[in-house]
Amino acid sequence: QAEVLRRYQAGERDFRGADLRSLRFRGATLAGADFSGADLRGTDFLDADLKGAQFDGVRCGLPLLRILTQETIGTLLGGTMGLIFACVIIFFIEKARIDSLVVPFGEISTGIISACLFLGQAFFVWEGFSVKGLTFLSLWFSLALGVAAAGVAGPFAIAGPFAIATSFAAAGAGAVAGGVAVAGIVAIVDTGLYSVASAVLISVYITGSGAKHGSVAISFAGPIATITVFSIAFLRSRQGVMGYSGCRSIGIALGSLGGTRFSGADLQESSFREAVLKRTNFVPSRLRGTLLDRVCWNSAEGLDLAHARGTILAEPRCRQLLLGGSAPGADLHGLNLRGAYLPQADLRGTDLSETNLTDAVLKEAHLENANLKTSQCLGTDLEGAHLTGATLEGWNIDHATNLHAIDCAYVYLLEPFDALGQRRDDHYRERLPHDPDKSFGPGDFETYFMQLIEEVKLLIKNGVDAKAFQQAFQEVMRQHPQITPESITGLKKSGNDVLVTLQAPAEVDKGALEQTFFAKYNAMLLENAHLKGQLESERRAAAVERQRAEDLNNHASKFAELASRLAPVANHNPNPTSVTIAPVISPVMGGNNANSPSPAVNTTTIQSGDGNLINTGTFNTGGGLVNLGDLSDQARLTIEALPDQRPAAGQPSLRELLQELKASVDADSHLSETTRAEALGEIQELATAAKDPRANGSPARRAMNALKGLSAGLSETNKAVEETSKLVGAVKRLLPLIAGFFLG
Numbered sequence: 001q002a003e004v005l006r007r008y009q010a011g012e013r014d015f016r017g018a019d020l021r022s023l024r025f026r027g028a029t030l031a032g033a034d035f036s037g038a039d040l041r042g043t044d045f046l047d048a049d050l051k052g053a054q055f056d057g058v059r060c061g062l063p064l065l066r067i068l069t070q071e072t073i074g075t076l077l078g079g080t081m082g083l084i085f086a087c088v089i090i091f092f093i094e095k096a097r098i099d100s101l102v103v104p105f106g107e108i109s110t111g112i113i114s115a116c117l118f119l120g121q122a123f124f125v126w127e128g129f130s131v132k133g134l135t136f137l138s139l140w141f142s143l144a145l146g147v148a149a150a151g152v153a154g155p156f157a158i159a160g161p162f163a164i165a166t167s168f169a170a171a172g173a174g175a176v177a178g179g180v181a182v183a184g185i186v187a188i189v190d191t192g193l194y195s196v197a198s199a200v201l202i203s204v205y206i207t208g209s210g211a212k213h214g215s216v217a218i219s220f221a222g223p224i225a226t227i228t229v230f231s232i233a234f235l236r237s238r239q240g241v242m243g244y245s246g247c248r249s250i251g252i253a254l255g256s257l258g259g260t261r262f263s264g265a266d267l268q269e270s271s272f273r274e275a276v277l278k279r280t281n282f283v284p285s286r287l288r289g290t291l292l293d294r295v296c297w298n299s300a301e302g303l304d305l306a307h308a309r310g311t312i313l314a315e316p317r318c319r320q321l322l323l324g325g326s327a328p329g330a331d332l333h334g335l336n337l338r339g340a341y342l343p344q345a346d347l348r349g350t351d352l353s354e355t356n357l358t359d360a361v362l363k364e365a366h367l368e369n370a371n372l373k374t375s376q377c378l379g380t381d382l383e384g385a386h387l388t389g390a391t392l393e394g395w396n397i398d399h400a401t402n403l404h405a406i407d408c409a410y411v412y413l414l415e416p417f418d419a420l421g422q423r424r425d426d427h428y429r430e431r432l433p434h435d436p437d438k439s440f441g442p443g444d445f446e447t448y449f450m451q452l453i454e455e456v457k458l459l460i461k462n463g464v465d466a467k468a469f470q471q472a473f474q475e476v477m478r479q480h481p482q483i484t485p486e487s488i489t490g491l492k493k494s495g496n497d498v499l500v501t502l503q504a505p506a507e508v509d510k511g512a513l514e515q516t517f518f519a520k521y522n523a524m525l526l527e528n529a530h531l532k533g534q535l536e537s538e539r540r541a542a543a544v545e546r547q548r549a550e551d552l553n554n555h556a557s558k559f560a561e562l563a564s565r566l567a568p569v570a571n572h573n574p575n576p577t578s579v580t581i582a583p584v585i586s587p588v589m590g591g592n593n594a595n596s597p598s599p600a601v602n603t604t605t606i607q608s609g610d611g612n613l614i615n616t617g618t619f620n621t622g623g624g625l626v627n628l629g630d631l632s633d634q635a636r637l638t639i640e641a642l643p644d645q646r647p648a649a650g651q652p653s654l655r656e657l658l659q660e661l662k663a664s665v666d667a668d669s670h671l672s673e674t675t676r677a678e679a680l681g682e683i684q685e686l687a688t689a690a691k692d693p694r695a696n697g698s699p700a701r702r703a704m705n706a707l708k709g710l711s712a713g714l715s716e717t718n719k720a721v722e723e724t725s726k727l728v729g730a731v732k733r734l735l736p737l738i739a740g741f742f743l744g
Contacts, residue, residue, distance in 0.1 A: 001025065008033060021063055031266075040260050042066065047264040047285055055272045060260035061279035061302075070257070116143045249309070256281045256307035264288050268339075271296040278302030284310045293339025294361050297322040312336050321345075353415070373415050377401055387445070391415045391429075399453060399506045403446040409439040455489070456510050458500040458517055467736055468524035475520040480508055539709040549674070631680040635662055638687040647741075654690050654741045657734050658683065664730035671727065675710060679727060682706045686738070693741045700742045704735050 001023045004015065013033050020035070022042040029049040036056040041063045062070065120140025127133030256279050264285025277300050282290050292311055297303060303319055312318050318335055321327050326346035334354045343363040353373040357380050364384040373393040379400035387408040393415050397403075413430035417423055426436075432448070433440065440448075460469075477483050482505050490501035504510055639662065642655040665671065665679045685703040689696035711731040 004030075042258060042260065044261045045265045046261055047287055048262075049266050050262075050270055051266045051268045051291075053267070053270045055270060055275050057273070058275045060275065060277050062259045066258045070255070116140045252305060252307050253309075255279050255305065259307075262290060264290055266291045267295055268293045269295070272300050273297075274299045274301070276301045278305040280306040282306060282308040282311050282313060293359050294341045295339075296341050298325055299323065312338060312340065371415060382406060387411060397449065397453060399450075401453075403449060406445040408445045411445075454504055454506065456502040456504045456508075456513055458502065458514060460498045460500065460521070461496070463496050464498050465521075465525055465528060467739070468521050468528060470736070470740070471524045472517050472521035476513060476517050479516050480504075480513055482508055483513070538705060539712060542706075542709055542713070546674075631677055631684070632662075632666060635680050635684040635687060638684060639690075642687065642690050652737070654693070654738065657738050658687055658690065661686075661730050661734050661738070664726040668726040670714060670725045675713075679707065679710055682710075689742070697742045701739075704739060707731055707735065 004018075004020065004023070004025075005028060007015075008030055015033055015035050015038060017037040018035070019039045020043050021039050024044045025048050026044055026046040027048060028045075030045075030053060031049050031051040032053060033050070034054040035058055036054050038055075038058050040055075040058050040060050043060075120136060120138075123133065123136035123140065127136065259279035259281060260277075261281045263281055263283050264287055268291050273296055279302075282292070284290050290311055292313070297313075297319075300323060303313065303323060304316070306313065308314050313322070315335060317327075317330070317332060318337060318340070321330075321332070321337070321342070322340060325342060325344070327350055328346050329349040330347075331351045332355055333351050335352075336356045337360055338356050338358045340357070340360040342365055343361055345362065345365045347362075347370050348366050348368045349370060350367075351371045352367075352375050353371045354375065355372075356376045358376050359379045360377075361381045362385050363381050364386075365382070366386050367390050368386055369389040370387075371391045372395045373391055375395050377395055377397045379398065381402045383402045383404045383406075385406055387406055388410060389412070390408075391412045391414070393413055411432050412426070413432060414424065414428070416429065473485075477485075483502065487502045487504065488500065489503050490499075492499040492501070502513075504513060639655060639658045642658070644653045644655050646653045662680070662683050665676060665683065668676075671679065682703040686700055689700040689703065693700070708731060711725075711728045714725050714728050
């Protein structure tokens with residue numbers, strides 16, 4: 001061992017034909033070493049690094065001395081269990097042969113018992129160690145015990161329960177004996193020592209018992225029946241009957257004890273061509289699994305007798321495919337072929353649907369008319385493979401899948417049968433190319449499917465919120481600079497759902513991109529829902545305030561009318577007085593706006609002293625209490641003072657957007673003086689906040705919500721106003737762009 005490791009560290013890799021029996025290379029690094037033709041019986045490679053090593057023609061398993069030791073122990077174990085089984089049988093035969101019974105009846109009962117026991121064993125070994133086999137064994141044993149109990153002197157009421165209880169114990173003993181014997185047969189496949197030892201011991205005991213009682217039938221029938229039963233068990237176990245799978249697994253596990261051990265070893269890209277692998281252990285170790293990706297098993301011997309639980313070698317169909325390298329027309333549905341090495345394999349017409357072919361090597365493999373529906377082909381090497389007529393419905397590939405130089409004229413995107421089992425015509429199987437007279441040219445297959453790989457599908461449920469989409473996509477572009485607005489290649493609407501298709505380069509993490517988009521999108525939906533609720537509350541408050549202002553104006557008008565009626569009376573008043581009417585508050589909204597003008601106050605003074613008519617002074621019953629010219633000029637000056645900075649070439653600046661918004665208010669004929677004043681006040685607040693957009697997001701958001709409320713109020717008036725109002729159109733078109741400066 002030390003010499004091999006020293007030579008390896010010195011750079012030597014050639015260990016062909018070396019005698020390395022029973023050496024321990026646990027955790028050693030021997031990657032790339034050539035052990036072709038070496039004797040590796042009993043060698044321990046636990047958790048070793050053997051990547052790329054060559055094991056062609058090696059001899060694995062147990063040394064001869066260990067085989068003899070194992071067979072001796074197995075023979076003693078099988079013989080002991082057979083002896084126990086024989087003792088149970090003879091016990092009940094003796095019970096049927098008591099001196100108080102007439103001899104013919106004793107002989108008949110003994111024959112019936114022997115026949116029942118033989119039939120029970122025969123059914124059991126035919127079905128194997130299964131529920132069905134144990135059921136048959138228990139039934140026939142119970143019948144035999146009932147006959148034995150009937151021949152016992154004394155009341156049957158005492159012997160019957162004893163016989164029934166003991167029948168299950170006998171059935172269990174028989175099952176254990178049969179199971180251990182079959183396990184031994186599988187472990188020592190080349191001989192039948194276990195079964196022969198059991199048969200001999202049983203035969204000797206039964207023959208001796210028959211000779212003692214003068215029963216010729218028992219003397220000859222016992223050995224013949226026992227040998228027949230265990231011969232059937234041997235043949236049925238070799239045929240791979242399901243009932244023997246458990247015993248077979250036990251036998252293989254026992255047979256690999258002390259054999260060549262590759263548990264937990266890294267055997268990726270190694271080769272076992274024509275190697276003898278009986279009694280070899282590939283089971284994962286406690287630390288890690290055995291790595292068998294891209295291992296060549298071509299023509300290896302005894303692979304079905306290697307202990308490979310937990311690897312792809314545990315599946316018989318997989319072992320057969322890896323050994324032969326071909327399975328045309330076979331049913332490999334759902335098989336785990338991860339990392340399988342199958343270059344130039346003949347898989348024409350094979351059902352590979354739902355098969356795991358991740359990291360498998362199918363270079364130049366023949367897959368014509370194969371069914372690859374929903375197969376996993378991540379990192380699969382398909383270079384030069386022949387795929388004409390293959391079904392690729394829902395197959396999963398990625399950037400690591402090698403599709404170079406694929407030989408393919410056409411493929412189908414739907415399998416031959418529909419959900420009802422009806423066969424589809426080629427016209428309904430989504431042939432590619434769609435034109436039946438056209439075929440893929442050189443490189444066309446790779447170009448088409450690699451383009452599909454680069455697509456990212458974003459399914460947005462229940463409609464698209466434009467503002468949330470804009471913010472989410474901007475976040476995607478910020479985190480993934482390779483993504484631009486031109487990356488959106490498709491929008492498909494299905495009901496209320498929208499499917500957005502993006503073209504993403506190979507270096508983009510598609511999973512991270514999708515997570516980024518929907519994290520921002522869902523956050524914006526929540527924020528918009530909150531703002532919508534706040535806007536609705538403000539809109540309702542504004543409606544209440546407008547109603548209150550209208551009521552105040554109505555009261556003021558009525559009082560002015562009353563004052564005019566009092567004028568003639570005032571001319572004859574001997575004591576002239578001056579009456580002051582209470583101030584009227586203008587219904588200008590946005591009272592919390594620091595930049596909005598203070599509420600206008602109008603005082604109506606009734607003069608009496610000179611005996612003339614009452615002078616109503618500055619009272620204006622039309623309600624025009626605000627100087628709109630001052631508001632408009634103030635907003636214009638604030639906007640013009642803003643810098644003309646553009647986020648990108650060809651895009652409008654914030655100053656231009658606010659100027660356009662103000663112009664829409666000035667030109668909208670549907671606005672009352674009150675509404676126009678409110679709108680100009682909110683634009684003034686937006687212009688003030690625009691001096692530092694990042695610091696003034698909150699007041700800007702409040703002003704935009706107020707403008708949306710004014711727009712919503714106009715829309716509720718009637719449909720004609722909504723369509724012709726310049727403010728409504730400007731709010732819908734400009735506010736999302738303005739919001740980007742404050743929220744971006």
